[in-house]
Amino acid sequence: xxxxxxxxxxxxxxxxxxxxxxxxxxxxxxxGLTGTHVGCDTTQCGCCIVLIDGKAVNSCTxxxxxxxxxxxxxxxxxxxxxxxxxxxxxxxEHHALQCGFCTPGFIMSALELVAKKxxxxxxxxxxxxxxxxxxxxxxxxxxxxxxxxxxxxxxxx
Amino acid sequence: MNQVDASSFHxxxxxxxRKEDFRLLTGKGHFADDYNMPGQAxxxxxxxxxxxxxxxxxxxxxxxxxxxxxxxxxxxxxxxDGLRPFNHNAVPSTKYDMKLTGPGGGSVFVGRHxxxxxxxxxxxxxxxxxxxxxxxxxxxxxADAVAVDYEPLRxxxxxxxxxxxxxxxxxxxxxxxxxxxxxxxxxxxxxxxFAAADHVIGHEFHVGRIMPLPLEPRAGLAHxxxxxxxxxxxxxxxxxxxxxxxxxxxxxxxxxxxxxxLVALDTGGNFGTKNRPYVExxxxxxxxxxxxxxxxxxxxxxxSMLTEYQGRDLATKVELAMRKDGRFLAMRAENxxxxxxxxxxxxxxxxxxxxxxxxxxxxxxxLRARGIFTNTVPNNVMRSSGRPEVTFAIERLIDMAAAEFxxxxxxLRRQNLIRPEQFxxxxxxxxxxxxATFEANMDLGMxxxxxxxxxxxxxxxxxxGRLRGLGFANYIESSTGSPRExxxxxxxxxxxxxxxxxTQPSGQSHETSxxxxxxxxxxxxxDNVEIIxxxxxxxxxxxxxxxxxSMRHAATVLSLAAPELIEQGKALAADILGVAPAxxxxxxxxxxxxxxxxxxxFLELAKEAQARGGVLKVVKDNEMHxxxxxxxxxxxxxxxxxxxxxxxxxxxxxxxxxxxCINPMTVDGQTHGSIAHGVGEALxxxxxxxxxxxxxxTESFEEYxxxxxxxxxxxxxxxxxxxxxxxxxxxxxxxxxxxxxxxAAIISGLVDALKxxxxxxxxxxxxxxxxxxxxxxxxxxxxANNKARHGSWKWRA
Ligand code: FES
Ligand code: FES
Numbered sequence: 033x034x035x036x037x038x039x040x041x042x043x044x045x046x047x048x049x050x051x052x053x054x055x056x057x058x059x060x061x062x063x064g065l066t067g068t069h070v071g072c073d074t075t076q077c078g079c080c081i082v083l084i085d086g087k088a089v090n091s092c093t094x095x096x097x098x099x100x101x102x103x104x105x106x107x108x109x110x111x112x113x114x115x116x117x118x119x120x121x122x123x124x125e126h127h128a129l130q131c132g133f134c135t136p137g138f139i140m141s142a143l144e145l146v147a148k149k150x151x152x153x154x155x156x157x158x159x160x161x162x163x164x165x166x167x168x169x170x171x172x173x174x175x176x177x178x179x180x181x182x183x184x185x186x187x188x189x
Numbered sequence: 190m191n192q193v194d195a196s197s198f199h200x201x202x203x204x205x206x207r208k209e210d211f212r213l214l215t216g217k218g219h220f221a222d223d224y225n226m227p228g229q230a231x232x233x234x235x236x237x238x239x240x241x242x243x244x245x246x247x248x249x250x251x252x253x254x255x256x257x258x259x260x261x262x263x264x265x266x267x268x269x270d271g272l273r274p275f276n277h278n279a280v281p282s283t284k285y286d287m288k289l290t291g292p293g294g295g296s297v298f299v300g301r302h303x304x305x306x307x308x309x310x311x312x313x314x315x316x317x318x319x320x321x322x323x324x325x326x327x328x329x330x331x332a333d334a335v336a337v338d339y340e341p342l343r344x345x346x347x348x349x350x351x352x353x354x355x356x357x358x359x360x361x362x363x364x365x366x367x368x369x370x371x372x373x374x375x376x377x378x379x380x381x382x383f384a385a386a387d388h389v390i391g392h393e394f395h396v397g398r399i400m401p402l403p404l405e406p407r408a409g410l411a412h413x414x415x416x417x418x419x420x421x422x423x424x425x426x427x428x429x430x431x432x433x434x435x436x437x438x439x440x441x442x443x444x445x446x447x448x449x450x451l452v453a454l455d456t457g458g459n460f461g462t463k464n465r466p467y468v469e470x471x472x473x474x475x476x477x478x479x480x481x482x483x484x485x486x487x488x489x490x491x492x493s494m495l496t497e498y499q500g501r502d503l504a505t506k507v508e509l510a511m512r513k514d515g516r517f518l519a520m521r522a523e524n525x526x527x528x529x530x531x532x533x534x535x536x537x538x539x540x541x542x543x544x545x546x547x548x549x550x551x552x553x554x555x556l557r558a559r560g561i562f563t564n565t566v567p568n569n570v571m572r573s574s575g576r577p578e579v580t581f582a583i584e585r586l587i588d589m590a591a592a593e594f595x596x597x598x599x600x601l602r603r604q605n606l607i608r609p610e611q612f613x614x615x616x617x618x619x620x621x622x623x624x625a626t627f628e629a630n631m632d633l634g635m636x637x638x639x640x641x642x643x644x645x646x647x648x649x650x651x652x653x654g655r656l657r658g659l660g661f662a663n664y665i666e667s668s669t670g671s672p673r674e675x676x677x678x679x680x681x682x683x684x685x686x687x688x689x690x691x692t693q694p695s696g697q698s699h700e701t702s703x704x705x706x707x708x709x710x711x712x713x714x715x716d717n718v719e720i721i722x723x724x725x726x727x728x729x730x731x732x733x734x735x736x737x738x739s740m741r742h743a744a745t746v747l748s749l750a751a752p753e754l755i756e757q758g759k760a761l762a763a764d765i766l767g768v769a770p771a772x773x774x775x776x777x778x779x780x781x782x783x784x785x786x787x788x789x790x791f792l793e794l795a796k797e798a799q800a801r802g803g804v805l806k807v808v809k810d811n812e813m814h815x816x817x818x819x820x821x822x823x824x825x826x827x828x829x830x831x832x833x834x835x836x837x838x839x840x841x842x843x844x845x846x847x848x849x850c851i852n853p854m855t856v857d858g859q860t861h862g863s864i865a866h867g868v869g870e871a872l873x874x875x876x877x878x879x880x881x882x883x884x885x886x887t888e889s890f891e892e893y894x895x896x897x898x899x900x901x902x903x904x905x906x907x908x909x910x911x912x913x914x915x916x917x918x919x920x921x922x923x924x925x926x927x928x929x930x931x932x933a934a935i936i937s938g939l940v941d942a943l944k945x946x947x948x949x950x951x952x953x954x955x956x957x958x959x960x961x962x963x964x965x966x967x968x969x970x971x972x973a974n975n976k977a978r979h980g981s982w983k984w985r986a
Contacts, residue, residue, distance in 0.1 A: 067217065071490065073491055111214070116215070127855060127858045131403070131458045136216055159899060164898070165895055168458055170865035170896075175898065
């Protein structure tokens with residue numbers, strides 16, 4: 033067993049875990065944060081993406097022990113009670129989710145994208161989301177939502 | 190059918206933002222893998238490493254002795270416990286389905302879908318044993334240690350190989366592997382028309398095998414309560430919905446369905462693959478009883494891609510007879526569906542059979558439809574099942590006829606389209622289309638695609654060394670589906686309008702769009718309406734979500750239930766006001782009487798009902814068989830880099846007549862996704878088997894061409910609402926249509942881009958290699974391009 037201590041959505045979580053535990057398993061199985069999803073086993077779908085110290089990381093491809101001491105944000109950590117984060121709100125406003133399975137990963141990727149470039153172009157967004165798959169939306173509304181979400185985030189600073 | 194008065198609607202037709210979204214955006218969904226229970230054990234399947242092999246012996250002694258292992262079960266154990274094969278209702282049987290028969294007109298032998306086969310593995314990856322252990326890792330390790338002796342047999346991948354004399358039989362009961370052989374249309378009239386025709390064009394197409402591939406792999410948690418004898422399965426599903434799946438699981442487990450509860454709340458995509466039950470869920474329920482533990486199953490992506498029900502795989506040979514002025518006279522088609530190792534659905538074959546003549550007025554047609562077993566994953570419905578295949582055939586054939594005989598491809602279509610005044614229109618194979626304005630669709634499609642500006646874009650692309658092409662396709666599809674639906678509406682004293690329905694969404698926004706319908710029919714605020722789905726504790730009847738049925742069936746049964754609830758309200762209001770029920774009106778959402786001052790809306794009335802010990806509640810069942818025919822067209826532009834063969838989709842426009850549109854935002858969203866499936870099929874997606882072993886080579890997203898944010902173009906869509914006369918709200922369907930038109934439109938554009946090379950056909954998926962090869966062949970003067978890929982079928986046996 034290994035001891036990890038990770039800050040998740042602002043809360044310190046300290047746990048004894050098997051060293052082989054993936055970060056996504058730690059989040060889902062140990063902390064019950066089931067908003068982060070697993071859609072593949074080859075690091076391609078992006079359903080599992082979380083922010084680690086602000087960087088979008090595939091939590092299926094990292095051991096929990098590697099995140100020891102880090103600051104992790106999952107989809108559960110974005111809304112302020114009943115108030116959605118501007119990027120979440122943009123996804124709703126632009127109907128960027130259907131089944132919603134891919135959505136948490138997209139939002140996390142979008143947040144990293146916007147952190148890197150405040151006003152991304154459509155091309156920036158399309159390339160920036162290459163690590164996320166969606167089978168429902170044809171990406172059309174996701175692109176629009178990320179653009180709108182970026183603008184809303186710029187407005188609120 | 191009576192049309193509902195739409196003048197007072199204010200929610201229907203509005204892009205209401207979704208009720209589902211808050212939970213899904215904050216990580217609070219309930220997907221299949223999100224359920225866990227204390228004390229749960231895990232199951233992992235032992236899967237066949239052969240595409241076709243006799244199971245000689247299964248030795249689980251070593252596995253049983255491994256740490257944490259609780260049990261290993263095989264097909265023999267299932268048989269000993271009296272478990273039965275799944276009944277998939279594979280042969281479409283509603284009133285308006287095309288009637289498929291076995292060879293010689295007999296019944297159809299569909300194979301047996303045992304939970305674990307005891308005799309043979311019939312496709313690579315078929316589960317032959319299950320392991321249960323304390324943890325998933327222990328179960329995985331033990332599954333590797335189960336020793337199975339196989340006697341490998343020759344396997345079949347392609348239908349044309351399955352029917353040659355001496356081919357191995359997938360099932361002894363079908364020695365030549367043929368399960369369906371059916372004929373439709375007027376043979377004599379068709380032959381006469383062909384004999385009298387000035388032009389005949391014919392071609393063979395193969396619309397290949399692809400995967401629906403929802404992003405959520407299948408998973409589930411099974412629980413058995415020994416005290417009550419009740420089973421519960423928490424999972425995600427789609428298609429026939431939990432009511433039918435409950436019957437199917439109960440029958441396979443040989444238990445009373447009243448003892449089984451199915452809970453499926455959020456489903457992470459479906460597209461058809463979750464439309465039939467899976468053995469792992471049934472086995473988990475069985476093992477939960479045998480072992481007295483909750484049993485969890487979760488497929489890896491790899492497992493999903495090996496074993497999830499797949500789609501398409503239709504070989505078709507089509508011929509079209511024409512007069513020299515371009516008028517279509519007759520059509521002949523022979524369609525062959527590769528059903529896989531056992532048959533879970535013939536819906537694609539039947540649906541396609543009814544639509545071979547597409548959107549065109551073709552006076553005579555015949556069709557021979559066959560279904561063939563092979564050693565491949567069972568083939569199932571996939572988004573728009575059967576329609577993309579036949580749309581591809583007729584639309585590509587028209588392009589070819591135009592090129593061959595010197596017609597303008599658009600004018601040729603216009604000349605032969607079914608005109609609005611011809612509806613209801615019965616086509617030459619017997620399908621009766623309800624309503625459409627095909628030519629207006631075309632005009633709109635060409636307008637939003639800026640058809641007129643194409644030539645300039647082509648020249649501009651040519652200046653950059655790119656070959657630009659313009660593609661077009663019309664489509665018509667049929668929406669049928671399970672005929673029964675039930676609505677249970679309760680107005681609670683707490684001010685909620687609870688609506689229970691038996692549909693099974695996987696992203697189609699039912700909680701929002703059904704609430705729009707209920708809100709307008711009952712004149713209540715949409716925020717007070719709650720749609721309840723997905724748990725057999727409350728959902729007792731209903732037909733699920735497939736074949737574009739959900740909104741049409743839900744809105745129809747709601748529009749039958751609402752007047753009854755309003756009558757109840759009137760009676761109650763009359764009682765309270767001390768007037769006769771006939772003196773109470775329901776106007777603008779309020780129960781009023783000219784004989785009293787007090788008025789009530791539904792929510793106020795529900796409080797009064799409670800105070801009087803009553804409840805405002807209605808349960809309404811409806812059965813509706815008549816199909817509807819959503820239709821539309823697609824225009825796309827492609828650019829080809831002739832040096833690499835890379836195809837770039839630059840513009841895409843689609844027009845879809847969905848009948849009455851309840852929520853334009855979600856219908857457009859469905860259309861976008863629907864297009865994406867068609868793009869994938871046309872350009873990227875393909876299941877490949879190793880020819881030597883039958884092992885699938887497309888086992889992960891690394892090998893399978895999923896459309897991405899950079900390979901899909903911006904999408905322009907328009908909704909057309911030609912109300913269907915078949916149901917009260919005039920609904921057709923949105924969500925599958927665009928998939929039907931997309932492959933034909935894209936290949937049309939690609940062939941247009943390559944026409945100067947003399948290329949008139951290109952097989953799907955048109956990968957860069959395939960396109961580059963076609964160009965190189967053309968340069969070398971070879972005709973290989975224009976021969977169908979699966980050209981070795983011996984047609985007309
Ligand atoms: S689960 Fe697919 S990338 Fe992590
Ligand atoms: S919304 Fe279903 S996979 Fe993206």
